[in-house]
Amino acid sequence: MLVEIVTTGSELLLGEIVNENSRYLSQELNTLGYSVVYHTTVGDNPDRMEQVLRTALARADMVITTGGLGPTQGDMTKLIGAKVMGLPMEYHPEISAAIRQWVHEHHPERDMTANQERQAMIPAGAAFFSNEAGTAPGVAMQHGGKMLVHLPGPPREMRWMYEQRLKPYLLRTFGSQGYIKSVYVKIYDMGEAFIEEKLMDLVQHQSNPTLAMYARPGFVEVRITARAATEAAAAVLLLPLEKELRQRLHRTAVAYDQETMADVLGRELLKRGYTISAAESCTGGLVGSLITDVPGASAYFRGSAGTYCDEMKQHILGVATETLRTYSAVSPQTAGEMAQGSRRLYRADIAVSTTGLAGPDGGTAEQPVGLVYTGIDGPWGTIVRKDIYPGDRTEIKRRAAARALYYVVQYLLENTK
Amino acid sequence: MLVEIVTTGSELLLGEIVNENSRYLSQELNTLGYSVVYHTTVGDNPDRMEQVLRTALARADMVITTGGLGPTQGDMTKLIGAKVMGLPMEYHPEISAAIRQWVHEHHPERDMTANQERQAMIPAGAAFFSNEAGTAPGVAMQHGGKMLVHLPGPPREMRWMYEQRLKPYLLRTFGSQGYIKSVYVKIYDMGEAFIEEKLMDLVQHQSNPTLAMYARPGFVEVRITARAATEAAAAVLLLPLEKELRQRLHRTAVAYDQETMADVLGRELLKRGYTISAAESCTGGLVGSLITDVPGASAYFRGSAGTYCDEMKQHILGVATETLRTYSAVSPQTAGEMAQGSRRLYRADIAVSTTGLAGPDGGTAEQPVGLVYTGIDGPWGTIVRKDIYPGDRTEIKRRAAARALYYVVQYLLENTK
Incomplete structure (x- = not known):
């Protein structure tokens, strides 16, 4: 029709x-x-x-x-x-x-x-x-x-x-007009090369199912699609491929179908009975907002301390004056202490922090606009990741917040079963 | 053409x-x-x-x-x-x-x-x-x-x-086809039908300028457009209408052209030399995130305390145990104490809080999903607003956060010059 x-x-x-x-x-x-x-x-x-x-x-x-x-x-x-x-x-x-x-x-x-x-x-x-x-x-x-x-x-x-x-x-x-069924995978920190290496052989020389790839803001979306007369027949066509896909991406932090990385984080935290909190500078509250987009987040999310000035990083999160003076607010040291401070303040099992330069002003050769440190503190110690994101202020915030959730999931998958 | x-x-x-x-x-x-x-x-x-x-x-x-x-x-x-x-x-x-x-x-x-x-x-x-x-x-x-x-x-x-x-x-x-010039106004707390009653007489029976209105997430956008041979001529056509519009909406919290309500808030705070902080339950951090979407927000934004459980509302913001027990976390009393606690914690001039039910579960007849209390504490006392927002979880959060900024601007306009 x-x-x-x-x-x-x-x-x-x-x-x-x-x-x-x-x-x-x-x-x-x-x-x-x-x-x-x-x-x-x-x-x-x-x-x-x-x-x-x-x-x-x-x-x-x-x-x-x-x-x-x-x-x-x-x-x-x-x-x-x-x-x-x-x-x-x-x-x-x-x-x-x-x-x-x-x-x-x-x-x-x-x-x-x-x-x-x-x-x-x-x-x-x-x-x-x-x-x-x-x-x-x-x-x-x-x-x-x-x-x-x-x-x-x-x-x-x-x-x-x-x-x-x-x-x-x-x-x-x-009634039915035939059926098209798709599986989506969102991949957060890998370029096309990874996808090529890990997934492309799955659908070479096939016209049903097909594979397509789209660059989305902050992630790459891979779509596998089958077409058949009924939903059940499309599912049958898709099943072996979907199974293989999930097997290959097992223990890789990806989101399937309508899931966001916040959904994946919620699921992985609930599975392990862990709680989480955040401490946010450059993301301003967006990490907490993304986490609470998930229904039922109150079961594992304790809160996020937005600290937008040095004084509050010390006062609320207990970041050392010495750290801020020696390394500045945008540093791996501050990111680490912010995560530790948030975990302590909120009595959470894991805490994640962001500190960086969302711009448009304030960038230097050593600290360009887009530079963001993400800190994680939890039972397996403190880690800090460094990224430099492209885009304008809101785009940098969005990428940094999505990536922070991704890093927490990765931290969970690497350290637990 | x-x-x-x-x-x-x-x-x-x-x-x-x-x-x-x-x-x-x-x-x-x-x-x-x-x-x-x-x-x-x-x-x-x-x-x-x-x-x-x-x-x-x-x-x-x-x-x-x-x-x-x-x-x-x-x-x-x-x-x-x-x-x-x-x-x-x-x-x-x-x-x-x-x-x-x-x-x-x-x-x-x-x-x-x-x-x-x-x-x-x-x-x-x-x-x-x-x-x-x-x-x-x-x-x-x-x-x-x-x-x-x-x-x-x-x-x-x-x-x-x-x-x-x-x-x-x-x-x-x-050659030149003339010039089109528009003025946009974003109106945060009125429905389309009511704006029509308030502004439509301005452009009735006119074809240049024209007025149009659009429902956007959380606000209504009104656009007034003039068309003329040159930019200057379009501006002249638009001027009386724009002046009348600004006069009618004077001391009403609206945003013009590309401004967001966060831009308006930033401008009004800077003009008066005030700082702001937030305390967020149901919005999870979105209020802080919206405020920090504005370049230079660090001049007036101190941070936002996301407190997603009763324990943290007491521990971090100092909400009284008695208040939570008697009125619950979603109450005007808790919203007011959250705002007071945030203002104290961040040593800010004004603080805004949100507490409500973003759903999809947890609603009752007295406290339906979408119910949000917004508290404001500042030099002119504590006020609390009650709203019931339509939409799903993220939509409720988005509306509540945008509206919280709107209420702060209103509070500023009502109490200062």
Whole structure:
């Protein structure tokens, strides 16, 4: 089944944001076996939108739009969609009630506006998808052998509605379109050469499964994909390869599929019954934030002491005045003492610290911007790693924080079973 | 002049990468005063590509494609472009010589292949752009009042050719297309419908400047845009509106243009010579991380104490055992004492704290997932705000952290000049 994704919104045509909705929907729909053959983006112009929908419905079997469902004046996708499909609009009191309820819960001091009320109008005969992440309902309508779907524009709402509403609806309505199954591996400190040496022979001269590799911020993602009529058949194709892959990467700090390095860290700590704490200078709190992105992190995470000046490194973490004076705050010595201080303060089994120069100013020939020391203190002693990261301030922080978690996992894997 | 950008490549339709070429070209062309009104993506299918180009040339004045110029068999954009424009292909020995030269320099052991040689064929009468970043030349052709441009697909080559070749060519060929100037305002604690009621009268029945609004994670962005022949004229059009807007939002904690709320906080703290610290439970360190995303934050940020368990809230921040027992860790009382404790510990002028339930588990009827208390302690006493955020764990953290900065700015604006 041929699919066209139509995204709306002038912020895309002005180049203010990248089109993440098209990417996400394409990836998801391809996984379900649909062929996405066109992406189109159009602005808030009713005539252009109408023509785009007519063109899309002429050349694709299913057209999915995102955006233009909200309560403001510019939001008109649903009206134009109904016109193009030749369906009248109908008022649904149950949608109105749901919107009123949402407004009441989230803005108890306010009442539903006329524009919000207008969202309760949908094309006659259309299926509608309630929106737990906001007020705008999605709709799906079939007419003349074509399917037109409207999803909301904000990526978080759109993803929720796709996952919770549209995906099950498509499976119910059209059944399976074949199945594509992938395994992802995120590799944090190795270049393509390692991957080549360790993994490439696995898929040479094969077209199903296939292997592809993508440079992501701070890591390399390897994807192995199989295509088959059913999920079970795709899994069977993938199984030997996946097994071999996991065997080769055993005791290597990598993350599989949707896992982040914080997930891996949490799993490895829980398995061993260890707690962890952090001490952060240049990452400012990002290490603690990444660790606590994992549900249930309170079982092993005790906290992170952000110390952004020398005085607090001494006062809170007990870094020696002598150390700071002799070696400066950005040094392996300070990183080590920060980790030791955090472990002591939080009474944790393992502590990790970061200290470095995130820039843009303050770099020197000996201490360039991007220089970061990561300290780890635990039952097997104190270690310090040195890195120089590329990128701007937030990129350096992001890489340093992700790598800090990676180093802790490596420390655990090297020293325990 | 209306522009359509046509990007090609199956990696876009498979959702493997975001469409950075469309974003980049849109941003650049809009700055030059062109109106980008459509984006289309199509795969390596000749019939679909031809139809897409015909549709694009019918509805836009200029069509710019990226991708499909390389030496491999699948690269066919130029041939189809010439067909659609009704122009024959011509061999250009000077292009051939340039390609041979490039191959010689980069792969001295090889000779030019037949496929590489084929790149020297371009549509009759077309301008061609040499490619210093690779072998594929770009082309621009005019016919029947329409302009069709082909740029290479790899983002680095495409950018180089746009900046060094196409942009000067467009300025030479069409002259100035006018200028577009925008002002952005980020509003942190109001929904779209309510902003509409507050600001919409400013631009009702106006087409220049225009107002648009976008839901972003944790805030709403309002954009006011004017279009004129010159930058100065656009600024003049925008000025009264911008002045009125700033007046209406005076002493409201909003961020203008590229600013984040962390930038605003930094500016307001520096202006008053105050320092700040944080104490974080549910945000895990994200408040500190956001504050330190701002270059030069060390001038006012002392650090953030992440305390992820009751024991550390007592031990590090001095929250009373009695408070935790009577009211629990997620309470206005604990939030207030955390802020007081952080201010004391870091010897800061102002401290901000977060404590709440980021979920997904642990919610109750009285304390639902998403409930967050934000405490502020400073020279004007202790205040606590209560919010219930929608979204998943990371979304709740992100909203709570952004909102915490917003509350501090509000506290500053309300209590000082």
